[in-house]
Amino acid sequence: DAKTTQPTSMDCAEGRAANLPCNHSTISGNEYVYWYRQIHSQGPQYIIHGLKNNETNEMASLIITEDRKSSTLILPHATLRDTAVYYCIAGGNTGKLIFGQGTTLQVKP
Amino acid sequence: DAGITQSPRHKVTETGTPVTLRCHQTENHRYMYWYRQDPGHGLRLIHYSYGVKDTDKGEVSDGYSVSRSKTEDFLLTLESATSSQTSVYFCAISESSGGEKLFFGSGTQLSVL
Numbered sequence: 166d167a168k169t170t171q172p173t174s175m176d177c178a179e180g181r182a183a184n185l186p187c188n189h190s191t192i193s194g195n196e197y198v199y200w201y202r203q204i205h206s207q208g209p210q211y212i213i214h215g216l217k218n219n220e221t222n223e224m225a226s227l228i229i230t231e232d233r234k235s236s237t238l239i240l241p242h243a244t245l246r247d248t249a250v251y252y253c254i255a256g257g258n259t260g261k262l263i264f265g266q267g268t269t270l271q272v273k274p
Numbered sequence: 275d276a277g278i279t280q281s282p283r284h285k286v287t288e289t290g291t292p293v294t295l296r297c298h299q300t301e302n303h304r305y306m307y308w309y310r311q312d313p314g315h316g317l318r319l320i321h322y323s324y325g326v327k328d329t330d331k332g333e334v335s336d337g338y339s340v341s342r343s344k345t346e347d348f349l350l351t352l353e354s355a356t357s358s359q360t361s362v363y364f365c366a367i368s369e370s371s372g373g374e375k376l377f378f379g380s381g382t383q384l385s386v387l
Contacts, residue, residue, distance in 0.1 A: 201376070208364050208378030209317070258371055261332070264317035 167192040167255035174269040177247075183240040185268055187253030190234040196257045198229055200238045201264070202249040209252065209264065212238065243272045277301055278379040280365050286385045293352040295382050297365030299345075305368045306348040307332075307376070308340060310361040317364065323348055324371065355386040 170188040177183040189198060199214040213220055213227045215236075220227045226239040240247055252267040277300030287293050297306060307322040309332075319332030321340040329340050337359060339351045352359055365379040 206362075206381070208366075208381050209376070211375040211377065214375070261319060261322075262376065266316060 167196055169253045169255050169265060171251075171253050171265070171268045173266070174271065176271050176273055177240075177243045179245060179272055179274050180242055183238075183243040183247065183270060183272070185238040185240075185251050185253070185270065186235065187237070188235045189253070189255040192233050192255045193257070196255050198227065198233075198236050199252075199254040199256065199262060200225070200227065201252045201254065202247075203252070203267070204246075204249040212251075243270075245272050245274065248272045278365060278367060278377060280363075280379040280382050282382060283380065284383045286387065287355050288387055289356055290354050293355050293384065293386075295350045295363055295365075295384070297348045297350070297379060299348075299367050301367060301377070302345060303367040303369050303377075304345075305371055306342065307366040307368075308338070308348065308350045309364045309366065310334065310359075311364060311381075312361050320350065320363075355384075357386050360384060360386045 167189045197214050197216050200212040201209040203209045213222055213225050215227045215229055229236045248271055250267040250269050252264050254262045256262045279298045281296045305324055308320040309317045311317050318334045320338050321332050321335055323329045323342040341349045363382045366376045368374045368376050
């Protein structure tokens, strides 16, 4: 699976959009980009995933660059409950995804 | 939320004792996984199953065994627990092995003294 690089931490004001970047420059053609988050001591929660096209669901939007070497997760209106560790993962086999250290997002009032 | 139940939620045991953790799902998903999470290491795959009686090793399988006699249950056994196995253990499920969502349970906090 491709290695991903994320900032260690980010802050966001409540009600504003949170844009979380991820670099995956070695991603191969059949590998997806997944985003999960983990709220303190809970199990990781699936957010969104995509292969080539941008994706949107009720939780977030995923923007993947045309060369697929990077992506951005967008939480359109961050709330305090969005404070969590966000994992960006690039991989092809669902169960063998490598969860790295992620980005700790702190949403502030 | 996906129907995944892990038991027990917390366990304290002594070095050398056997321990079994249970993962139960009501989603009829084919794939089930056991991970451990430790500070500085992120989530690491221990074992996974791709069907009843079909299991395989993950990244950190030494000291662990698994069994899956029914679609809904996936057991993780520590035959002789060691202090290095103190960790938070998460079970996860998915419908298939490629491009699918992983759903995680709430975790089991295991302390080996």
